[in-house]
Amino acid sequence: MEKHQIVIVGGGxxxxxxxxxxxxxxxxxxxxxxxPADVHYYQPGFTLVGxxxxxPEQTRKPMDAIxxxxxxRISGRVAGFDPESNIVHLEDGxxxxxxxLVVAPGLKLDWGAIExxxxxxxxxxxxxxxxxxxxxxxxxxxxxxxxxPALFTQPPMPIKCAGAPQKAMYLxxxxxxxxxxxxxxDIHFCNAGGVLFGVxxxxxxxxxYVNRYGINLDFNHxxxxxxxxxxxxxxxxxxxxxxxxxxxxxxxxxxxxxQTGHDFVRTSPLANEGGWVDVDQHTLQHNRYTxxxxxxxxxxxxxxxxxxxxxxxxxxVAENLIAVMEGKDPWAKYDGYGSCPLTVxxxxxxxxxxGYGGKLMPSFPWDSTKPRRSAWHLKKDFLPWxxxxxxxxxxxxxxxxx
Numbered sequence: 049m050e051k052h053q054i055v056i057v058g059g060g061x062x063x064x065x066x067x068x069x070x071x072x073x074x075x076x077x078x079x080x081x082x083x084p085a086d087v088h089y090y091q092p093g094f095t096l097v098g099x100x101x102x103x104p105e106q107t108r109k110p111m112d113a114i115x116x117x118x119x120x121r122i123s124g125r126v127a128g129f130d131p132e133s134n135i136v137h138l139e140d141g142x143x144x145x146x147x148x149l150v151v152a153p154g155l156k157l158d159w160g161a162i163e164x165x166x167x168x169x170x171x172x173x174x175x176x177x178x179x180x181x182x183x184x185x186x187x188x189x190x191x192x193x194x195x196x197p198a199l200f201t202q203p204p205m206p207i208k209c210a211g212a213p214q215k216a217m218y219l220x221x222x223x224x225x226x227x228x229x230x231x232x233x234d235i236h237f238c239n240a241g242g243v244l245f246g247v248x249x250x251x252x253x254x255x256x257y258v259n260r261y262g263i264n265l266d267f268n269h270x271x272x273x274x275x276x277x278x279x280x281x282x283x284x285x286x287x288x289x290x291x292x293x294x295x296x297x298x299x300x301x302x303x304x305x306x307q308t309g310h311d312f313v314r315t316s317p318l319a320n321e322g323g324w325v326d327v328d329q330h331t332l333q334h335n336r337y338t339x340x341x342x343x344x345x346x347x348x349x350x351x352x353x354x355x356x357x358x359x360x361x362x363x364x365v366a367e368n369l370i371a372v373m374e375g376k377d378p379w380a381k382y383d384g385y386g387s388c389p390l391t392v393x394x395x396x397x398x399x400x401x402x403g404y405g406g407k408l409m410p411s412f413p414w415d416s417t418k419p420r421r422s423a424w425h426l427k428k429d430f431l432p433w434x435x436x437x438x439x440x441x442x443x444x445x446x447x448x449x450x
Contacts, residue, residue, distance in 0.1 A: 049135070049143045049144070049145050050080075050122070050142070050143070050144050050145065051144070051145035051146065052078050052079065052080040052120070052144070052145070052146055052147075053077055053078035053079065053146070053147050053148065054070065054077060054078065054079045054080070054146065054147065054148045054149075054150065054369070055079075055080050055081075055082065055136055055144055055145075055146035055148075055149050055150070056079065056080070056081040056082070056149075056150040056152060057081075057082050057126055057136060057149070057150070057151050057152060057153050058081070058082070058083060058151070058152035058153035058154060058344070058346070059081050059082075059083025059085065059088070059111060059115075059121070060083075060088070060152060060153070060154050060344065060358075061091075061344065061355045061358040061359070061435070061439065062152035062154075062343045062344030062345075062346075062358040062361065062362060063081055063083070063150065063152035063153075063344070064081065064088075064114065064115070064116055064119075064439070064440050065358060065359060065362035065439040065440060065442075066150055066152065066343065066362040066365050066366055067079050067081055067116050067119045068116040068119075068362075068439070068440050068441055068442035069362050069363050069365075069366035069442050069444065070366045070369065070370070071116060071117070071118050071119065071442060072366075072442030073366055073367075073370055074370060075118065078120075079118075079119050079120065080119070080120040080121070080122050080144070081119055081120070081121055081122065082122045082124055082126060082136065082138070082144065083111065083121060083122070083123065084123060084124055084125045085111060086110065086111050086112075087108050087109070087110060087111060088108065088109055088110075088111050088114055089107055089108050089180050090106075090107045090108070090109075090432055090435055090436070091107075091208070091209075091355065092209070092354075092355050092389075092427075092431065092432075092435075093106060093107035093432060094107060094177045094178065094179075094180055094183045094212075095177050095183075095212055095215045095216060095219070095391060096391075096427075096428065097177070097180075097183035097184060097186075097187065098175075098177040098183040098184075098186035098187055098190075098216055098219070098302075099186075099187065099190075099215075099216070099219035099220070099223070099391065099394065100187045100190070100191070100219075100223070101219075101394070101428065102428075104180060104183065104184055106432070107180060108180065109436065114436065114440045115440075116440055116441065116442070122138075122144060124138040124139065124140060124142060125138060125139040125140075126138060126139070126153065126310075126312050127139045127312055128312050128315070128316055129149075129151075129312070129316040129317065129318050130317075131149070131316075131317055131318060131334075131336075131337045131340060132317075133145075134146050134147065134149070134339070136149070146339075147339065147373075148339045148340070148341070148369055148372070148373065149337075149339065149340045149341070150340075150341050150342065150343070150365060150369070151313070151318060151325045151340065151341070151342040151346055151347070152342065152343050152344045152346060152347075152358075153310055153312075153313065153346050154208075154310070154344060154345045154346060155208060155307050155308065155309060155310065155345040155346060155353070156307065156308050156309065156310045156311065157178055157179075157208075157305045157307055158305055158306045158307060158308055159305045161305065161306045162271055162272060162273065162274060162303070162305065162306070163272060163273040163274070164273055164274045164275055164276065165274050165303060165305070167276065168274055168275075168276025168277075169182060169303075170182055170185055171276065172276035172277060172279060173189060173276075173279060173298060173299055173300040173301060174274060174276050174300075174301055174303060175189055175300065175301070175302055175303070176302060176303045176304065176305065177212065177215075177216050177302065178208070178212070178304055178305060186216065186220075186302060189300040190219075190220045190223050190224075190300075191223075193220075193224065193229065193233070193299065193300060194229065194232065194299075195229060195232030195233060195234075195299070196232070196233070196234060196297075196298075196299035197234045197235075197236065197296065197297055197298045197299055198220065198233050198234065198235050198236070198298065198299060198300050198301070198302075199236050199238055199281055199296060199298045199300075199301040199302070200213055200214070200216060200217040200220075200235070200236070200237050200238065200301075200302045201213065201238045201239075201240075201269075201271045201281075201301065201302065201303050201304055202214075202237070202238070202239040202240060202241065202304050203240050203270065203271065203304055203305065203306040203307065204240045204241065204270065204306065205241060205246075206307065206353055207304060207306075207307045207353065208307060208345055208353045208354075209352070209353065209354050209388060210245070210246060210352055210353075210388060211245070211388035211389075211390045211400065212304065213237075213239075213302070213304045214237065214244075214245070214254070214390065215390060215391045216302045217235065217237055217261075217263065217302070218257055218261070218390070218391060218392045218393060219391055219393070219394060220235075220302075221233070221235055221257075221261035221263065222261075222392075222393040222394050223394070225260075225261065226394075230261065230262070231262075233262075234264070235261060235262065235263045235264065236263070236264045236266050236296065237258075237263055237264070237265050237266065238266045238269040238271065238281075238283060238296070239265070239266065239267050239268075239269060240268065240269065240270035240271075241267065241268070242267050242268055243267070244258070244265065245390075245400070246352075246406065247400060247402045247406045247408075248406065249406075249408055249417055250390070250398060250400045250417055252417070253392070253398050253417050253418065253419060254390065254392070254398065257392045257393070257419075266283075266285075268285055268286045268287065269283040269284075269285050269294070270283060270284045270285075270286070271283055271303065272284050272293070274301070274303070279297055279298050279299065280295050280296070280297055280298070281295070281296050281297075281298055281301055282294070282295050282296075283295075283296065308323055309322075309323035309324050309325075309346060310346070313325060313346055317336075318334065318337070318340065318342075320348050322348065324346060324347055324348035325340075325342035325346050325347045325348060326348050327341065327342045327347050327348055327349065329348070329349045329350060329351075329382070329384070329404070330381040330382055330383075331364070331368050331378040331380070331381065331382070332347065332349070332361060332364055332365050332368065332382055333368060333372070333378050338372060339372065341365045341368065341369055343358060343361035343362060343364075343365050344357070344358045344361065345358075349361075349382065349384065350384070350404065351382075351384040351385070351386050351403070351404065352386030352387075352388060352402070353386075354386045354387055354388060355435065356385070356386055356387035356388075356401075357385060357386040357387075359439055359447050360382065360385045360447050361382055362439070362444075362447070363380070363444045363447055363448055363449050364380045364381070364382045364449055367379070367380040367449050368380050380449035381449075383403045383404060383409070384402075384403035384404030384405070384407075385401070385402075385403045385409055386401075386402060386403070387399065387400065387401045387411075388400040388401075389423060389426070389427040389431075391424070391427070392419050393419070395421055395424050396419040396420060396421055396423070396424055397419060397420060397423035397424045397426075397427050398416075398417065398418070398419045398420075398423070399412075399416050399420065399423040399426065399427075400416065401416055411446060
């Protein structure tokens with residue numbers, strides 16, 4: 049059986065950043081990352097592809113091009129965990145042993161949970177920026193749109209980047225405004241939840257854009273079925289204790305799928321009742337297995353699941369894992385920081401930054417509730433550069449634990 053000092057499950061933003069941060073602190077550590085993919089995607093860029101700002105090529109790089117130096121790669125898919133024996137099981141039957149484990153495989157986009165969706169994705173006006181191959185189709189639909197109902201859906205929380213469903217909507221509406229087609233559009237935001245955004249301070253500026261674009265807010269609308277051929281979406285609508293089904297026609301629909309923990313996480317001893325890796329929300333150490341840590345979309349912390357959160361969490365995991373390795377208590381604390389750059393129009397962004405309990409945590413000395421052109425350049429130009437050139441090299445600018 050192959051064995052390593054530290055095994056990291058997942059070569060995404062959280063996993064590779066943690067590997068780089070560990071190596072920066074202890075260059076001699078024996079670290080292996082389990083990752084099956086050969087291409088790495090900059091997922092925050094998918095919205096900009098769907099808005100005609102980025103090309104698909106700007107959001108992806110070969111995994112070999114970004115792999116941190118000195119980190120062994122195990123190419124394979126995880127089947128399960130045996131934390132009592134410190135073993136990770138792979139689908140091909142291999143076993144990988146560890147002294148310490150970091151679980152960062154992301155989450156599962158459950159396309160199959162919506163009846164009829166998989167059969168019609170990428171055609172019949174049905175699209176989603178949550179898949180890199182579909183984001184260009186979003187931009188095609190936006191450009192070709194001549195009027196009629198345009199639906200933008202959001203499933204129940206938690207989801208990856210809670211603002212992404214709205215970003216697609218605002219960028220689409222802004223394009224139609226600029227090209228004189230907004231008055232012909234009947235835009236609906238069909239949200240399974242009951243509020244526009246989970247942090248109340250950001251709702252007023254977002255409502256300004258909802259009103260500017262004439263968007264209908266359909267709260268408590270959970271997408272259950274799509275008939276792509278006839279262009280009809282069926283929602284379960286909850287009002288108090290009553291539930292009913294509503295059919296809505298569409299010319300185009302941007303779908304955000306329900307999201308859960310991966311099956312190999314949900315069925316493992318590492319999971320909590322919700323199917324996420326059960327960790328302390330501050331130290332990111334597992335609540336039952338002290339040699340296990342988790343971060344990113346897979347863990348149980350009640351924060352926004354964003355790349356910005358993973359950037360802050362990776363150094364926390366690195367510091368606390370090394371502390372435990374040395375027989376000390378974990379000391380670094382994660383405050384729930386997450387960032388959601390809300391692209392309210394082409395060229396302006398409301399840079400939502402917040403932590404646990406909805407506490408505002410702005411990184412810059414400005415009113416973060418106001419849409420700004422400088423935040424647009426931050427999102428479009430600086431953050432992708434920081435992602436590719438900072439996180440995977442252990443550079444912890446504005447993220448080093450205090």
